[in-house]
Amino acid sequence: MDTVREFTPDMQAFYSRHLMLSGFGFEAQGRMSAATAAVVGLGGLGCPAVSLLAAAGVGSLRLIDPDVVDMSNVLRQGLYLSRDAGKLKAQVAVERVNIINDTVKATAIPRPFEPDYLEGCDIVLDCTDNMASREAIARAARRVGIPVVHGAAVGYEGRMAVFEAAAAPCLGCLLPDNATADSCGESGVFAPITAVVGSWMAAEAIKRITGIGTSPAGLVVYDGLSGVFHEFEIRRDPNCRICGDAKIREVSVPTISVAELAKKLNAREDFVLLDVREVHELAISRIDPCVHIPMNEVLWKSCDLPTSAEICVLCRTGNRSGTITQALRLRGFTNVRNVAGGINAYAQQIDPSMKTY
Ligand SMILES: [Zn+2]
Secondary structure (H helix, E strand, O other), X not given: OOHHHHOOHHHHHHOHHXXXXXXXXXXXXXXXXXXXXXXXXXXXXXXXXHHHHHHOOOOEEEEEOOOEXXXXXXXXXXOOOHHHOOOEHHHHHHHHHHHHOOOOEEEEEOOOOOHHHHOOOOEEEEOOOOHHHHHHHHHHHHHHOOOEEEEEEEEOEXXXXXXXXXXXXXXXXXXXXXXXXXXXXXXXXXXXXXHHHHHHHHHHHHHHHHOOOOOOOOEEEEEOOOOEEEEEOOOOOOOOOOOOOOHHHOOOOOEEOHHHHHHHHHOOOOOEEEEOOOHHHHOOOOOOOOEEOOHHHHHHHHHHOOOOOOEEEEXXXXXXXXXXXXXXXXXXXXXXXXXXXXXXXXXXXXXOOOOOO
């Protein structure tokens, strides 16, 4: 393949500082053009990662985040300006990518993460800040066989690790299933830390795509207060809920059909219908009575639910609620079921007056 010819003189000028790097060249740049990367979470880590991946010429970017820009984001989330407040992050991010490098095909996915979004991707950058999404990304990436670049930034500390597709250890080995991801919304974050980690994640992703260099085998922690990096070994956990051998960890996800759910609702049975969609999705369709806790908050708020309660978990199509059903079962909830097909199936089969989306 004559990769040189694929690049116009303008593109060669644009990428010149990478092309002149030892070991990079047109071949590596060609691999960049052919690659698809998913970035989940377009906050403090996602913003620098996206702008660097776009500038470096990754062929396709899938930008996944259900949130809108908040004024408090602008301090550390460099893709957004104050005037973007209230707009969907994924859409603003796509606009900015088009400005940075219009040869990149960027797609906005302004919805919570679902495993299908990784189909056809070469790599995923986990820039989220909650355990439910992190686990869902780790499981989905293993299933489609792509590496996960993991990053976190809370307080004055940054963390980065690259988890291989097929090999252990994985995120589940690193974080026990009762871990709660720290959230910068609760603990604060020193803004430059997010830029360090997000840029670092982009570097690892570009290296993986182009085949240049190696990634650290363990977890690397950046102590922003001392300015020092430390690397820690991640040991494989044979009982890991994601990559472990023990079948006990393969917690099945019991389901309930929408017909059974309708029967329970009609009979006014005593159970909790837990809707884990985002607030704007409930405006489209909802089943009452329900308890609404968005997916990203369920694991923090699960202590509000009695572990003995009968819970049916609902989302749009059954993917997110399946992840939450499994996570709740791992946390000791014994009577939890996933509503198969989600609220769209309910609308199609039970209540055609409801909207699907
Ligand atoms: Zn593992």
